[in-house]
Amino acid sequence: MDTALSGQVALVTGSASGIGRATALMLAAAGAQIALVDRDAVGLAAVASVIGPNTRTFEADLGNGGSLPGLVSSVLAAFGRIDILVNCAGITGISQTERQSVIDFSDAQLDAVLGINLRAPLILTREVGKHMVVRGGGGRIVNVSSSSAFRATTSPPIYAASKAGINALTRSAAAELGPYGVNVNSVAPGPTRTSMLASADRHLEELVKDGPLANLTHTVSEPDDVAAVIRFLCLPDSRQMTGQVLHTSAGLVV
């Protein structure tokens, strides 16, 4: 049995599905207790039933920034501490068949994408970071960025801007929280087989072989490929890594 993270509590957003779900399962397998956060109550219950007793579900809409301090208080009331924060929940704001254009988007689309992808991680970093500083003993924060933040084409502009913001947040938070023993890093996945790309599933294999989303190994990432790197960033093995963006896109961004 893996006990590398036993005694630790991890709050994982977006953990009802995809990369967040895979991350929650891996951190739980390493011995951590998991606060599963998502707006999808059914998905949360399904993940909790796989993990077993060492978990609690917290149904929350991360687009409602005002509710997030209360969410963190609820997690602290349930577990007593938070050692790991994984900001994974995210949306593109469009379906795979739509385009997002810098000269054609609605304010509602802008608010939704920035609210969930950037504002929520900022507020959760503030609330959980404050707890880690006061508690002492350090912690880990891992943000989920995207290869979209590093590309000019085939990169929805609002989504890309939100993920570039995540990279800046990662550096700033790493600098400020480093003296308190809190490491802050992000991972930048390329096309990964989750519900976010469900409507593109039929073409994923083709997408990574040829064209602007082609990667160097011509392979599609699975949620576990990304989750394994997030787990590494939560382990003592990565103690000298902070303020970094780790690319899990098979060389789509080099």
Ligand SMILES: NC(=O)c1ccc[n+]([C@@H]2O[C@H](COP(=O)([O-])OP(=O)(O)OC[C@H]3O[C@@H](n4cnc5c(N)ncnc54)[C@H](O)[C@@H]3O)[C@@H](O)[C@H]2O)c1
């Ligand atoms: N799949 C990819 O190809 C890919 C590539 C690069 C980056 N990412 C990033 O990976 C992260 C995880 O996405 P995924 O691919 O696993 O997609 P996913 O759709 O499978 O999972 C996203 C999760 O976030 C939750 N969520 C969305 N809005 C929410 C809200 N307002 N409140 C609470 N929960 C909310 C969803 O319910 C879902 O469980 C995202 O930040 C995404 O931008 C994904």
